[in-house]
Amino acid sequence: MSTYETDFYRWTHEQAAAIRAGRFNELDLQNIAEELESMGRSEKRALDSRLTVLLAHLLKWRHQPARRGKSWQLTIKGQRLAVVDVLDDNSGLAAKLPEILAHAYRRAVIDASSETGLDEELFAGDCPWTFDQIVDAGFFPE
Template sequence: MRSTPAESPLSKAAVSPSQGHDLSETDLYLWTQDQAALLRAKRRQDIDWHHLAEEMQRLRIEGRLDVSPSLRAWPETVLSKACHLGRVRAADETGLAEQACPPACPYTLAQILDDSVYPGALEPRFT
């Protein structure tokens, strides 16, 4: 017996994605649900493999930082690189000079990794 569209396990966005791969950046939860539905439906050609692999790796690393001694130094290692990349992207997206962004991350690693910390908005330093 064929299922009707109302009975389909795929979400509306998975059946007819209107936002394409951008959904992984605009609504992560909806994107993960759509990817799971596509996997269950064996629609391999429609899966966002690149973003799916990145998300799986991120989740795997986040879940193991506390129990893997070899990964404990990883956040500190990538923090300055990530901050530099953020400056470059922010300058590119806003048209401001890269020097208008903070030269270093304004938060400690402990603050970044603490889910209960919400630092709020920083005062912009436009020159």
């Protein structure tokens, strides 16, 4: 049994040391490949999660004008910055943006409906905004 299965922390340090020392024959390539793919999925999930929260708040902003407040505004602003940060750090995700945005919107509708008590049918079936609008600091849907 490798340290990958018994002591992940130690395994990561052993693998890093082997790479730095040029001892490539000691590398656990299969598990390294799995971990690299997992890191990519993690970044994709982070973007999806940030977009879901952002879109849910934009939906609430649009459909409940009487409840608009600083808290929603701060969440929208913070999530916009976080979305841009994830994309700045992971430009390869830009190619997946339409897919991620569609998925995040579907989840945002469920979240907004649950949080507001409004029927899911009230919200558009597809995201009504472009990505540029979604991350535009001055955009608050009416």
